[in-house]
Amino acid sequence: MHTTTPTLPRVRRFFLNVAFAAIASGICCLPSSAAQDKGSVVQVKQTEKGWVLLRNGEPYFIKGAGGNQHLHKLAALGGNSIRTWGAENAGEVLDRAHELGLTVTVGIWLEHERHGFDYSDDAAVAAQLETTREFVEKHKDHPALLMWGLGNEMEGNGTNPLVWKALNDIARMVKQVDPNHPTMTVIAEIGEPKLENLTQYCPDIDILGVNSYGGLMTLGERLAHGGIDRPFMTTEFGPLGQWEVGMTSWGVPIEMTSSQKAQFCSTAYMNSVVGYPDLCLGGYVFNWGSKQEVTPTWYSLILEGGDTTETVDIMSWHWTCAWPENRAPSINPIEIADVDLNKVAAGSEHRATAKALDPDGDKLNYTWVVQSESTDRKTGGDFEQTPPTHPDAILSQSDSGVLFKAPKESGGYRLLVYIRDGRGHVATANVPFFVTE
Numbered sequence: 001m002h003t004t005t006p007t008l009p010r011v012r013r014f015f016l017n018v019a020f021a022a023i024a025s026g027i028c029c030l031p032s033s034a035a036q037d038k039g040s041v042v043q044v045k046q047t048e049k050g051w052v053l054l055r056n057g058e059p060y061f062i063k064g065a066g067g068n069q070h071l072h073k074l075a076a077l078g079g080n081s082i083r084t085w086g087a088e089n090a091g092e093v094l095d096r097a098h099e100l101g102l103t104v105t106v107g108i109w110l111e112h113e114r115h116g117f118d119y120s121d122d123a124a125v126a127a128q129l130e131t132t133r134e135f136v137e138k139h140k141d142h143p144a145l146l147m148w149g150l151g152n153e154m155e156g157n158g159t160n161p162l163v164w165k166a167l168n169d170i171a172r173m174v175k176q177v178d179p180n181h182p183t184m185t186v187i188a189e190i191g192e193p194k195l196e197n198l199t200q201y202c203p204d205i206d207i208l209g210v211n212s213y214g215g216l217m218t219l220g221e222r223l224a225h226g227g228i229d230r231p232f233m234t235t236e237f238g239p240l241g242q243w244e245v246g247m248t249s250w251g252v253p254i255e256m257t258s259s260q261k262a263q264f265c266s267t268a269y270m271n272s273v274v275g276y277p278d279l280c281l282g283g284y285v286f287n288w289g290s291k292q293e294v295t296p297t298w299y300s301l302i303l304e305g306g307d308t309t310e311t312v313d314i315m316s317w318h319w320t321c322a323w324p325e326n327r328a329p330s331i332n333p334i335e336i337a338d339v340d341l342n343k344v345a346a347g348s349e350h351r352a353t354a355k356a357l358d359p360d361g362d363k364l365n366y367t368w369v370v371q372s373e374s375t376d377r378k379t380g381g382d383f384e385q386t387p388p389t390h391p392d393a394i395l396s397q398s399d400s401g402v403l404f405k406a407p408k409e410s411g412g413y414r415l416l417v418y419i420r421d422g423r424g425h426v427a428t429a430n431v432p433f434f435v436t437e
Helices: 008-024 071-076 090-099 122-139 161-177 192-201 216-224 258-274 310-320
Strands: 042-047 050-055 062-066 081-083 103-108 145-152 183-188 207-211 232-237 280-285 349-352 365-372 394-398 401-405 411-420 426-436
Touching (some): 042 145, 050 280, 062 232, 062 310, 081 280, 090 103, 090 122, 122 145, 122 161, 161 192, 183 232, 216 232, 216 258, 232 258, 258 280, 258 426, 365 401
Parallel strands (some): 062 081, 062 280, 081 103, 103 145, 145 183, 183 207, 207 232, 232 280
Antiparallel strands (some): 042 050, 349 401, 394 401, 411 426
């Protein structure tokens, strides 16, 4: 069952209503100043008005993105920080961020049990701690460093005390080596055992990072009422995840359009990030770049060629209270008339249309693609191979639609459309279909 979206004028009215409400309540955040030339001092303080992050003595609300690509665009659009997941090229990333006045939550990858790491192996746990110590000593004085992100979803189901104890040992060591930057760990949502074990076993974790997608709508409320004993930030947020959407009859998830994603992210951000300034220190939208996960577009805010999506525009507005000079097109779901997409005959021909609107009146260029359904599905964001495309399946295309042919081999496919404005922006949508023999 396909997710529906409002008509294009209604989507635009939604964004304007959000904008007016935020301006009226004084929510908008202005871009931060450039990073200092010397090592920063970052503190987490609890005040009468709630938790606050101080960078060199000044309040610092994180307006960030996950990833280390397209940093010039992030800075130009009002972002002030990036988040990384591992130590690879950390020095280079810190240097580039510093040049642009951005800070970095430097991720230190801690091993997962699901990848075979054994937290009852004392030697392996000690080696991981020492590797982390060396890394912190190397980068602790870099002026772009904001905080240490210790692990990403390493907790698994959250029930193993050994994982939490090892995490706190690392956090305690990091605070001894570098008292000038807070420690944070990142968990996947906040299932009850996770918060309980964090509170019991991890007093040296200063900030709770939460990766939350569909749950972001209520995350702030759930944490506020759940007795959390420290501030939080949204370390990943974006569209509904593939585990949270409707499924086809053959079991593949139905992706939101780029316009639906922008609308959802805006509402969720207002609810749980901006809506809890006494508890939330900011957030990192995911993914500031391109990533194959289920599809090439599911989490990609910026496509491989550099074109930005509508979510980038709405996040820029939240960060600066101003729209970018030129904005991405909006799009409604793809329409395929009189076809049961659960059963498409091999070699059969079909027409599809996608209605789009550009707020700047730019001429739109349509590119249609037939792509195999991904068979390299992973969990936890692990690397996936991009499935092959089928150029011969596109018989003709124009601004009014596409004529495509179902591939000869049976199985799952997707019809994708990329609508570009020629000014560096894109709208995306896709629809899955199944080919029978």
